Amino acid sequence: MRTSLGPVQLAASAAWTLSGNDIGTMITAAPRLYPHMWSWDTAFISIGLAHLSAARAAQELRTLLSAQWRNGMIPHIVFSEGAGYFPGPERWGAAELNPDAPNAPRTSGICQPPVHAIALRRIVDIARSQGERAVAYDLLTFAWPRLYRWHEWLVRHRDPLATGMLAIVHGWESGMDNSPRWDLPYSEVFPGPDLPPYVRLDRGLVAEDAERPSDVEYDRYLWLIEEMRKVRYDADAVVRDSSFLVGDVFVTALFALASEVLATLGEESDQPAWQIKQLRGWARRSRAAVATSYDPLTGLARDRDLRGDRWLSTSTIAGFAPLLCGGLPVGEEKSQLAMLCGPDWAGHPGLFAAIPPSVSPNDVGFRPREYWRGPVWPVIAWLFGWAFEEHGWKSEAEHLRTECLRLAADGSFAEYYHPLTGEPLGSRQQSWTATVVLDWLH
Ligand code: 2M8
Numbered sequence: 001m002r003t004s005l006g007p008v009q010l011a012a013s014a015a016w017t018l019s020g021n022d023i024g025t026m027i028t029a030a031p032r033l034y035p036h037m038w039s040w041d042t043a044f045i046s047i048g049l050a051h052l053s054a055a056r057a058a059q060e061l062r063t064l065l066s067a068q069w070r071n072g073m074i075p076h077i078v079f080s081e082g083a084g085y086f087p088g089p090e091r092w093g094a095a096e097l098n099p100d101a102p103n104a105p106r107t108s109g110i111c112q113p114p115v116h117a118i119a120l121r122r123i124v125d126i127a128r129s130q131g132e133r134a135v136a137y138d139l140l141t142f143a144w145p146r147l148y149r150w151h152e153w154l155v156r157h158r159d160p161l162a163t164g165m166l167a168i169v170h171g172w173e174s175g176m177d178n179s180p181r182w183d184l185p186y187s188e189v190f191p192g193p194d195l196p197p198y199v200r201l202d203r204g205l206v207a208e209d210a211e212r213p214s215d216v217e218y219d220r221y222l223w224l225i226e227e228m229r230k231v232r233y234d235a236d237a238v239v240r241d242s243s244f245l246v247g248d249v250f251v252t253a254l255f256a257l258a259s260e261v262l263a264t265l266g267e268e269s270d271q272p273a274w275q276i277k278q279l280r281g282w283a284r285r286s287r288a289a290v291a292t293s294y295d296p297l298t299g300l301a302r303d304r305d306l307r308g309d310r311w312l313s314t315s316t317i318a319g320f321a322p323l324l325c326g327g328l329p330v331g332e333e334k335s336q337l338a339m340l341c342g343p344d345w346a347g348h349p350g351l352f353a354a355i356p357p358s359v360s361p362n363d364v365g366f367r368p369r370e371y372w373r374g375p376v377w378p379v380i381a382w383l384f385g386w387a388f389e390e391h392g393w394k395s396e397a398e399h400l401r402t403e404c405l406r407l408a409a410d411g412s413f414a415e416y417y418h419p420l421t422g423e424p425l426g427s428r429q430q431s432w433t434a435t436v437v438l439d440w441l442h
Contacts, residue, residue: 015434033085047438113250164284190243378416415427
């Protein structure tokens with residue numbers, strides 16, 4: 001039978017998970033599968049930490065920001081001294097090839113979704129509510145200019161059509177690595193004969209191979225790194241030459257949302273008015289780009305394949321991006337919300353808990369155990385819940401929270417869950433699952 005922990009035990013167990021993943025220099029994304037710091041994981045991790053200690057949360061975010069590249073990019077992985085993950089720092093060779101990459105700590109050469117300002121907002125609010133005003137003030141002063149530079153980097157280097165739709169150069173940048181969103185663009189990535197050999201380390205760390213991407217997918221992931229190495233991670237050359245270049249509607253929506261949040265934090269902390277204005281302008285443009293991608297036929301927003309010059313209409317959770325950042329006309333917005341809560345998604349009668357899975361159970365591509373091809377990801381539900389709160393959709397936000405807590409009550413803090421049975425999948429003791437549970441419990 002499935003364990004079901006009460007709120008006090010669940011909170012204690014989440015806190016215990018975070019402290020178990022604390023290796024002294026950082027909190028890793030997960031104990032075995034991910035023994036390093038991942039950019040967007042760390043944003044979420046700091047939120048959970050803030051409930052335990054605002055100062056510790058601030059330190060975690062500072063550790064991530066200390067690895068920011070000189071050009072402003074926040075790298076997707078900050079490597080710990082520990083090994084056990086492939087591709088590690090040697091395979092990336094970022095610091096050897098690009099003078100903007102720090103020598104220490106070592107990092108990867110790509111980025112991840114820009115959720116950091118949302119985390120900063122949450123940490124600052126939690127710290128203030130705990131009376132830790134100095135911690136909140138110091139963190140805001142430290143992080144704000146760095147996050148501004150990060151957003152500026154995205155606008156400067158990742159908006160190739162100048163429409164506000166931000167592009168990614170690797171599926172890993174989306175955070176939804178093997179989502180069917182990327183199948184079409186990846187089908188045109190052809191690993192060359194000079195792809196250096198490699199050994200995957202992830203396979204043995206999950207119960208079944210199918211819970212991880214296939215070898216064919218990994219070849220493409222590694223090939224894109226080779227392409228980037230050839231241009232020494234020069235941001236514009238990567239966008240020019242990479243065989244994978246996709247306008248990511250989910251990243252774009254998060255960017256719009258985070259830019260608004262950062263602008264408001266800037267007003268609260270007397271940051272330069274022109275920068276705040278610029279952030280609001282970026283948010284407006286990206287919101288409009290998300291709205292433009294909306295397909296009235298499916299009711300979902302779309303990614304844009306910039307190499308193939310075509311819309312990508314694959315139906316996944318990312319199609320609800322407009323609900324994160326706003327910008328759709330009221331009628332369309334309402335029908336998106338109804339669709340998300342309806343029988344194709346969170347209201348599907350077969351679900352263990354009423355949370356939208358990464359792919360609809362009614363979709364032909366639905367694979368309930370396969371990573372980003374069907375399972376439920378609590379962290380994604382948290383993002384929608386947070387945005388719903390912001391929009392004033394309180395009952396929808398509360399419903400997501402209650403259902404996610406029911407799912408997570410088994411105390412495994414799995415990386416993702418089988419949407420129909422609630423079975424934990426992927427890694428266990430995943431930090432970002434523990435941290436969103438902690439936040440929901442407060
Ligand atoms: C997963 O991605 C990494 C590569 O970045 C991997 O599979 O090795 C994704 O779920 C990603 O979104 C997440 O940040 C990372 C660590 O949790 O794992």
